[in-house]
Amino acid sequence: MCxxxxxxxxxxxxxxxxxxxxxxxxxxxDRSSLSEVHGNMYTEVCSSCxxxxxxxxxxxxxxxxxxxxxxxxxxxxxxxxxxxIVHFGEKGCLEQPLNWQGAMDAASRADTxxxxxxxxxxxxxxxxxxxxxxxxxxRPKLYIVNLQYTPKDSVSTVKINAHCDTxxxxxxxxxxxxxxxxxx
Numbered sequence: 001m002c003x004x005x006x007x008x009x010x011x012x013x014x015x016x017x018x019x020x021x022x023x024x025x026x027x028x029x030d031r032s033s034l035s036e037v038h039g040n041m042y043t044e045v046c047s048s049c050x051x052x053x054x055x056x057x058x059x060x061x062x063x064x065x066x067x068x069x070x071x072x073x074x075x076x077x078x079x080x081x082x083x084x085i086v087h088f089g090e091k092g093c094l095e096q097p098l099n100w101q102g103a104m105d106a107a108s109r110a111d112t113x114x115x116x117x118x119x120x121x122x123x124x125x126x127x128x129x130x131x132x133x134x135x136x137x138x139r140p141k142l143y144i145v146n147l148q149y150t151p152k153d154s155v156s157t158v159k160i161n162a163h164c165d166t167x168x169x170x171x172x173x174x175x176x177x178x179x180x181x182x183x184x
Contacts, residue, residue, distance in 0.1 A: 002168040002179050004029040009177065014106030016129065018118060020085055025054065027182065031096070035103035037123075039084035043097050044070050048079035052096055059083050065090065104128050110140040116164045120150040 004027040006012040016035045017024055022042040024034050036043075041060050044053040051074055059070050060083045068082035086092035092100070107113075107129045123129060130152075131139040141157040144150055145167045153159050160167055172179050 001027050001182050002172050002177070003027070005172070005177050005179050006175075007033045009175075011175070012114075013109070014102060016103045016106070016123075018123065022054075025097075026184075031099075032102065034097070035099035035106075036084070036097040037092060037100065037103065038086045038098075039092070039094075040097045041083070041085060043084045044072065044081040045084055045094055045096065046074035046077060046079050047082050049074060049077045050095065051076050053081065060085055107131060107140075113140045113142050115142070115144045115146070115150070115152070116168070117146055118150070119146070119148060120144075120152050 003012060003015055003024070007015065007029060012033075014033050014035065015024060015029065016037060018038050020036070020038050020041045022040045024036070025031070025040065025042070041058050042055050044055065044059045045051070046053075053072075059081075062071055063069070063083045063085065065087040068085070070081045070083055072081045073079065074081060084094055084097055086098070092098045095101075108131075110131065113130070127133065130142075142152060142155060143158045143160070144152060144156045145160045145162060145164050147161055147163065150159075
């Protein structure tokens with residue numbers, strides 16, 4: 001809820017998430033401000049017309065690596081629906097909810113990157129997300145909040161070894177943000 005509020009207040013412009021749990025969507029975060037680069041286990045997409053379906057249940061129960069058909073069909077065109085999950089070893093090709101273009105556009109404008117609770121072991125190889133094409137002095141400042149080591153610790157501006165919720169609570173208090181409670 002804190003991140004959605006920060007986007008709403010104009011303090012954060014874009015969120016790149018590796019989580020597949022759909023919590024960012026459920027926090028009412030605007031989809032244009034979100035890239036779910038590993039997909040969303042509650043989202044199906046039509047294989048023909050690209051219509052998105054947001055479900056209250058896990059759509060991946062019958063899917064697996066390279067087998068994404070959920071067994072349901074699109075109410076608009078009748079084509080097969082597929083999950084949006086990017087499994088290890090796959091390359092994500094869906095426009096939504098992955099929104100790689102939104103992530104790359106936001107990264108190209110970013111002066112600050114905050115990484116919350118990620119090991120950064122997968123995303124570290126996506127140079128376009130880190131501003132690595134920029135001259136070193138013009139690269140975004142990197143702040144990491146994580147309890148464990150990450151491959152980006154040595155190049156971070158600040159590394160905070162703490163729980164993300166604790167840090168976000170402190171940040172919200174310092175910014176005088178009223179964070180609404182999450183309601184299912």
